[in-house]
Amino acid sequence: MIPKKIRTAVFPVAGRGARFLPATKASPKEMLPIVDKPLIQYAVEEAIAAGAEKLVFITSSSKQSIENHFDRNPELEHALSESGQNNLLSIVKKIVPPNIACIYIRQGAPLGLGHAILCSQSVVGNEPFFVHLADDLINSEIPCLEQMRKYFELYNASLLGVEYVHDEDIHRYGIVATEVDSSGASRVTKIVEKPALKDAPSNLAVVGRYIFTPEIFKKLSLIKFSVDNELQLTDAISSLINDEPVYVLPFDGTRYDCGSKLGYLKATVQYGLEHAEIGVKFSEYLKNITKPQNK
Ligand code: G1P
Secondary structure, rough: OOOOOOEEEEEOOOOOOOOOOOOOOOHHHHOOOOOEEEEEEEEEEHHHHHOOOEEEEEOOOOOOHHHHHHHHHEEEEEHHHHOHHHHHHHHOOOOOOOEEEEEEOOOOOOOOOHHHEEEHHHHHHHOEEEEEEEOOEEEEEOHHHHHHHHHHHOOOOEEEEEEOHHHHHHHHHHEEEEEEEOOEEEEEEEEEEEEOOOOOOOOOOEEEEEEOHHHHHHHOOOOOHHHHHHHHHHHHHHHOOOOEEEEEEEOOEEEOOOOOOHHHHHHHHHHOOOOOOOHHHHHHHHHHHOOOOOO
């Protein structure tokens, strides 16, 4: 019997971030800020809000600033303390609460998302776990992984966060077909990685939130290189659905694809408008620059 408590969240962060070059030449895409917090910190906060205590980052050689971000920085803390900047000091010290363990595993070669998740097997063990892709930033009242955790507790099966996408975006996602099973939940009957529109089983796309039972590791260890010549998580899910149910959850919230420039800018505007310190002024500024000009 699989335990229902999810303690571990896996963050695949080894990707190159080519769509954001030159910004990502020397700095990981996951460290790009939305207003004043890097994307990876939003990811970590979401996982912790859903109960994760063990954070597993699948990294690569160019991602050391992620480790630094979640580590203490005594020199900075000392300087902030000396200059009486206690508010900033407390922000810096509280990035990761003390009961949370951060574990870093290097993915030696960029072999794909499936391979990245397989790298976490020895740390995750025989338990269900979250997978969070930091590019997909989700703004919601209840954090997306928390919505999924509650759903998982009802069905005790793997679960994919999904949303409908336009025809022209289908080729960028894993796309699923589903049917309602006897438990009343939507079960995946087919999943295809980045299909052409004509081959897509629906418009329902998998976004970067997953809960997996440990069975996924057996499937990941058997997959072959496929789309983009990578080991694809989608192929492991496609095999898993033959053995056990995999459900989908169309979560509540707005997703921003922060791996794309437009999505990143939209997120920046939205989080800027909601920001306690600058929201009101930013809103006034936007109203001014979007006012129809008198000619
Ligand atoms: C990955 C997955 C894809 C999923 C997407 C969500 O693709 O392979 O199935 O739909 O994340 O963002 P990537 O964006 O890494 O190419």
